[in-house]
Amino acid sequence: MTQSGRPGPRVKSVRWSAPAVAGAVIVGLMAVLAVVGPMVWGAAADRIDAAAILQGASSEHPLGTDNLGRDLLARVLVAGRYSLLLALAATLIGAFAGVVLGTLPSVLPARGARLVTGTVNALVAFPGLLLAMFTAVVAGLGARGAVLGIGAAIAPGFARLTQTLAATVAGSDYVAAARMLGVPRRRILTRHVLPNIAEPLILNLAQSLGGALLGLAGMSFLGLGVQPPDFDWGRLLFDGFPRIYVTPEVALGPAAAIALAGIGFNLLGDALARAAARTPAVRRPPAAPPGEAAGEPDAGAVLEVEDLTVTFPGGATPVRGLSLSVAPGEIVGLVGESGSGKSLTAAAIGGLVPYPGTVGYARLRLAGQDVATMTGKELGTALAMVFQDPLAALNPALKVGGQLAEVAVVHEGTGRAEARRRAVARLGQVHLPDPEARSRQHPHELSGGMRQRAVIAMGLMGTPRLIVADEPTTALDVTVQRQILRLLREVVDGSGAAGLFISHDIAVVGELCDRVVVMYAGRVVEELPADRLAEGAAHPYTRALIASLPDLDTDRSRPLAGIPGVQPAPAQVGPGCAFAPRCALASERCSAERPELVAHGPAQRVACWEVS
Amino acid sequence: MIIRNLSVRFGAFTAVDDVTLEIPDGTIVGLVGESGSGKSSLARAVCGLVPHTGAVEGARRVQMVFQDPYASLNPRMTVAQTIAEGAGRKEVERLLGLVQLPVEFAGRYPRELSGGQRQRVAIARALGGDPGLLVADEITSSLDVSVQGAVLNLVRGLRDELGLAMLFISHNLAVVRYVADVVAVMHRGRLVEVGPAEQVVGEPAHDYTRTLLAAVPRLKGRTGLRE
Numbered sequence A: 001m002t003q004s005g006r007p008g009p010r011v012k013s014v015r016w017s018a019p020a021v022a023g024a025v026i027v028g029l030m031a032v033l034a035v036v037g038p039m040v041w042g043a044a045a046d047r048i049d050a051a052a053i054l055q056g057a058s059s060e061h062p063l064g065t066d067n068l069g070r071d072l073l074a075r076v077l078v079a080g081r082y083s084l085l086l087a088l089a090a091t092l093i094g095a096f097a098g099v100v101l102g103t104l105p106s107v108l109p110a111r112g113a114r115l116v117t118g119t120v121n122a123l124v125a126f127p128g129l130l131l132a133m134f135t136a137v138v139a140g141l142g143a144r145g146a147v148l149g150i151g152a153a154i155a156p157g158f159a160r161l162t163q164t165l166a167a168t169v170a171g172s173d174y175v176a177a178a179r180m181l182g183v184p185r186r187r188i189l190t191r192h193v194l195p196n197i198a199e200p201l202i203l204n205l206a207q208s209l210g211g212a213l214l215g216l217a218g219m220s221f222l223g224l225g226v227q228p229p230d231f232d233w234g235r236l237l238f239d240g241f242p243r244i245y246v247t248p249e250v251a252l253g254p255a256a257a258i259a260l261a262g263i264g265f266n267l268l269g270d271a272l273a274r275a276a277a278r279t280p281a282v283r284r285p286p287a288a289p290p291g292e293a294a295g296e297p298d299a300g301a302v303l304e305v306e307d308l309t310v311t312f313p314g315g316a317t318p319v320r321g322l323s324l325s326v327a328p329g330e331i332v333g334l335v336g337e338s339g340s341g342k343s344l345t346a347a348a349i350g351g352l353v354p355y356p357g358t359v360g361y362a363r364l365r366l367a368g369q370d371v372a373t374m375t376g377k378e379l380g381t382a383l384a385m386v387f388q389d390p391l392a393a394l395n396p397a398l399k400v401g402g403q404l405a406e407v408a409v410v411h412e413g414t415g416r417a418e419a420r421r422r423a424v425a426r427l428g429q430v431h432l433p434d435p436e437a438r439s440r441q442h443p444h445e446l447s448g449g450m451r452q453r454a455v456i457a458m459g460l461m462g463t464p465r466l467i468v469a470d471e472p473t474t475a476l477d478v479t480v481q482r483q484i485l486r487l488l489r490e491v492v493d494g495s496g497a498a499g500l501f502i503s504h505d506i507a508v509v510g511e512l513c514d515r516v517v518v519m520y521a522g523r524v525v526e527e528l529p530a531d532r533l534a535e536g537a538a539h540p541y542t543r544a545l546i547a548s549l550p551d552l553d554t555d556r557s558r559p560l561a562g563i564p565g566v567q568p569a570p571a572q573v574g575p576g577c578a579f580a581p582r583c584a585l586a587s588e589r590c591s592a593e594r595p596e597l598v599a600h601g602p603a604q605r606v607a608c609w610e611v612s
Numbered sequence B: 001m002i003i004r005n006l007s008v009r010f011g012a013f014t015a016v017d018d019v020t021l022e023i024p025d026g027t028i029v030g031l032v033g034e035s036g037s038g039k040s041s042l043a044r045a046v047c048g049l050v051p052h053t054g055a056v057e058g059a060r061r062v063q064m065v066f067q068d069p070y071a072s073l074n075p076r077m078t079v080a081q082t083i084a085e086g087a088g089r090k091e092v093e094r095l096l097g098l099v100q101l102p103v104e105f106a107g108r109y110p111r112e113l114s115g116g117q118r119q120r121v122a123i124a125r126a127l128g129g130d131p132g133l134l135v136a137d138e139i140t141s142s143l144d145v146s147v148q149g150a151v152l153n154l155v156r157g158l159r160d161e162l163g164l165a166m167l168f169i170s171h172n173l174a175v176v177r178y179v180a181d182v183v184a185v186m187h188r189g190r191l192v193e194v195g196p197a198e199q200v201v202g203e204p205a206h207d208y209t210r211t212l213l214a215a216v217p218r219l220k221g222r223t224g225l226r227e
């Protein structure tokens, strides 16, 4: 079973950075304070002491006393509960109103929807504090007015967020499918839209809490909020403020409490939001040092990989002892079903295996140098990588020519003008029509095929010794695919670089490459010259891949051959031949003992008990 | 059913230009063309998902299967809930059988399925809407070839079993030739050639069809792609 689907943003693991820890600790303390504060210090906060009116800090009253002689430290600690509850109420009101406003357009008829959207847009542009004060004044002085006011200030932001998120989901294929099936609008909202936008909305809630807390304090401070005898932090600040020049501590106490709580919620909210976004890739040093005893060095090879293994915690090993080499001017194809470890092999070569994966090898050399000892700069010039999605490699905000020039400026210290000139030349080299004009365009202005050309041109800005292309044409149609394949061949022939071409499509690999390496469940199962693929493939898996490919003369009266079953997941590869459960030739020996990759005639190697 | 004089315009740009195409019951019509040629716009118009002029006559209901099975299933709904959307709960078991998925899959979520299995669920959902026409837009292009074969076999089986009319869209002529009875070639929003599959592939009448044929990757007679 493959696990490649990502159902929306999801909190996988909060990376516990210092700010995240600080945020969590502060929020935790605030929660404790809200629970126990009034119980512990309630009596002290209300004790009137005529002998100690309007005092400054003393050992008995660290933050001083108020006009009735009540201890201000106790009052600050007690006020925590009320302040936090009010903030929570305001946030919930704002969020609820916002979600309703945000989802209304998707259930209302067109005119009503436009009206709501317009209103929300206007409110978003309106200063939040003004909206809050206006609402509070209309709703009446006091805590209720302040809470409603802050709620009103929060609502438009939530509405906008909800609208944006809902619009994304509403544009998805599964909502289109539901509409075609005649599922009613309201049901689409409750079944499809809301469940898929809930998570980011909840994250936003944490951040809004901090804002609400500050906003409410502001309202109380302006006299619009909590009225005596009730008190929250804002009220305490309001009462202490006139005395700030004489006894500043009476105002600083509540101010510090407000600031601390606000910072805590914001830090935690930020950390949660960041954790929900995708985990970034981290470069890992290799687990095993390069060994000297690792077989014969492949004289003249640009890329030498020996016994490469990529492991993830929990026992998943998607790449298992893989070896391959690529000579200058040669294109080697790496082929196999998705999940066989092709992309992780490429990632390991480029030092791009995502955290927390670890890479081990006996030898991993690019142009004779251990990849682990190369600086980012050296690797950046010697290695060009092209991926399936060219947009991921291009910065959408920058013009194409500028991005290419940047590579030469950063890696080689080339002057701006010279770098720009070279960028245009490289764009011309990859046959981008009118390279001068195109270089001044942004990536989104180019078609998919043109973008892929631009990425290849970017790889050519250095002097690449190896070009790794991972499914570079999978998102393109066959016509454009052919053009890009031709270009890759031309670039390799012209520069003498080595090429590693990765694809799940054995026909594409067979047509472009000189040599083909077939991967299954993390291992090489066959290696052969590409021109032997059609007639000379020996491994049952390779043969099954070829058989399942419809050709222009496939017999239409018979069902297409497929491969029954699925490839085992990286953590579930058994001791024997991994292909055994799907193999028609499998014997008992196959599931017990793993066949080694051995020579099968000249220039071919196969790992199968039935082939000899 | 028949698509008559259908056009789709986005502002001043005409994505589909006056297309007329007949899709008889029990027939798979394959639609080929490069990306941007207007295939998806035609498909979406036939399904009523984009504004268009012209008519779609004689199809009771149209259902669609999308290219990306990861994006076309709601990640928070089980297989059974997804299929039941159009068909109702009682039909789930029968539909799973039609697309050759075990009944145990009913309680699973999309993330627990492989790409090919998801695409089967999407087909089952569409069949649950009792379509007079099924539109399949590049439904195998994000699948492994090993899985593509099984999905293509399924599609042909459904045609024979249910007498379904189907518009099968792909940019790969080898795939379309295998699965379709009739092949229509689209170029810049227009149909440039329509005919029986073997004939369009064997004796292409239009230059553009020949270009598409030459672009199909193949193992026999490989060139290494040197000019």
Ligand SMILES: Nc1ncnc2c1ncn2[C@@H]1O[C@H](COP(=O)(O)OP(=O)(O)O)[C@@H](O)[C@H]1O
Residues within 6 Å of the ligand: B010, B013, B015, B033, B034, B035, B036, B037, B038, B039, B040, B041, B042
């Ligand atoms: N919503 C849209 N607005 C403007 N242009 C569009 C829109 N959708 C598609 N197009 C354009 O219509 C043309 C045909 O696209 P499409 O139907 O997706 O073709 P295909 O399915 O063959 O890839 C393309 O040039 C595309 O840019």
Ligand code: SF4
Residues within 6 Å of the ligand: A539, A540, A541, A577, A578, A579, A580, A581, A583, A584, A585, A586, A587, A590, A591, A595, A607, A608, A609, A610, A611
């Ligand atoms: S070793 Fe056995 S199971 Fe593996 S491919 Fe060969 S025959 Fe099949």
Ligand SMILES: [Mg+2]
Residues within 6 Å of the ligand: B035, B036, B039, B040, B138
């Ligand atoms: Mg399309």
